[in-house]
Amino acid sequence: TQEAATTGTGKGSSGETVTLQTYQSNGTYYLYDTSKPMDGIIRTYTANQGSSLPGNYVTDADNNFQSSNQAAAVDAHYFAGLTYDYYYDTHGRNSYDNNGSDLISTVHYGSNFNNAFWNGSQMVYGDGDGSTFSPLSGSLDVVAHELTHAVTDTTANLVYQDQPGALNESMSDVFAVIVEAENGDFDWQLGEDIYTPGTPGDALRSLENPELYDQPSHMDDYYNTSADNGGVHTNSGIPNKAFYYIANDIGLDKSGDIYYRALTSYLTSQSDFEDARNALLQSAEDLYGANSTEYQAVSDGYAAVGIG
Numbered sequence: 001t002q003e004a005a006t007t008g009t010g011k012g013s014s015g016e017t018v019t020l021q022t023y024q025s026n027g028t029y030y031l032y033d034t035s036k037p038m039d040g041i042i043r044t045y046t047a048n049q050g051s052s053l054p055g056n057y058v059t060d061a062d063n064n065f066q067s068s069n070q071a072a073a074v075d076a077h078y079f080a081g082l083t084y085d086y087y088y089d090t091h092g093r094n095s096y097d098n099n100g101s102d103l104i105s106t107v108h109y110g111s112n113f114n115n116a117f118w119n120g121s122q123m124v125y126g127d128g129d130g131s132t133f134s135p136l137s138g139s140l141d142v143v144a145h146e147l148t149h150a151v152t153d154t155t156a157n158l159v160y161q162d163q164p165g166a167l168n169e170s171m172s173d174v175f176a177v178i179v180e181a182e183n184g185d186f187d188w189q190l191g192e193d194i195y196t197p198g199t200p201g202d203a204l205r206s207l208e209n210p211e212l213y214d215q216p217s218h219m220d221d222y223y224n225t226s227a228d229n230g231g232v233h234t235n236s237g238i239p240n241k242a243f244y245y246i247a248n249d250i251g252l253d254k255s256g257d258i259y260y261r262a263l264t265s266y267l268t269s270q271s272d273f274e275d276a277r278n279a280l281l282q283s284a285e286d287l288y289g290a291n292s293t294e295y296q297a298v299s300d301g302y303a304a305v306g307i308g
């Protein structure tokens with residue numbers, strides 16, 4: 001058989017044409033990217049509106065993935081590559097587990113499925129119902145959010161419950177903002193490109209103003225609930241707002257280095273918000289010194305949300 005890594009093109013859900021790393025085998029082209037520096041391969045599948053994973057490879061006859069039913073796969077594949085690049089280029093991390101594991105994504109999961117998630121082994125994206133969500137891989141911040149769950153699971157492994165769970169959620173939102181910014185699309189919102197396609201300008205969450213989408217931004221308003229694993233998607237507003245203050249103070253790059261070091265070197269599965277403050281302070285001290293403005297920015301940011 002004749003086989004080779006190839007470079008193709010594709011059209012994402014926003015209509016833009018992107019370059020895709022593909023693979024050709026016996027005249028068929030696959031969303032199968034072998035171009036990454038280590039052996040981590042990016043593989044993208046479709047569940048064809050079913051729920052068995054990973055489903056079938058997304059293929060094309062001429063290496064130009066431009067049909068409308070390929071757009072969600074083009075986005076998932078391309079944005080996974082951008083997120084891989086961020087972690088490798090900025091932090092030297094080889095795939096989500098720093099061990100070159102393949103990045104597997106499945107699109108067209110379920111029927112009108114209004115969600116996206118990391119299932120412990122791969123990323124999974126629904127098509128949305130067209131009203132609450134459009135296909136959920138259509139936003140780089142969502143893909144980076146899901147992939148960061150995998151990074152968290154293979155490092156701090158923050159339990160998905162109560163404060164450690166809200167921290168887990170916040171880490172995914174923090175690196176979602178940073179990865180988007182690294183790719184020239186900076187905003188404090190999450191999911192703006194795929195949430196309520198009929199209502200421009202809104203989003204799922206705002207790190208600048210968590211209250212905009214019913215999240216607290218201060219410990220005084222911590223939401224005690226048994227729903228959503230103890231409100232992990234609600235209480236993430238508090239560490240999210242702390243990040244907003246810190247990044248506004250010292251910039252996204254330094255903040256990203258401090259957060260990455262805290263996530264991979266100091267946080268553990270039961271870490272709560274107070275532990276996060278200490279881990280971030282220790283990371284800032286390691287990187288910039290105890291009397292640095294970076295250290296002070298972390299202290300100020302957490303004090304502003306009522307922690308420390």
Ligand SMILES: CC(C)[C@H](Cc1cn(Cc2ccc(C(=O)O)cc2)nn1)C(=O)N[C@@H](CCCCN)C(=O)O
Pocket residue numbers: 114115116117118132136142145146169191204233
């Ligand atoms: C990433 C983001 C695009 C996605 C958005 C999302 C989707 N949902 C469910 C959902 C579904 C319908 C509505 C509605 O208003 O009709 C609102 C929310 N809740 N959050 C999300 O936040 N998914 C969770 C999935 C968690 C699954 C449990 N491990 C996550 O990755 O944290």
Ligand SMILES: [Zn+2]
Pocket residue numbers: 145149169172
């Ligand atoms: Zn999440």
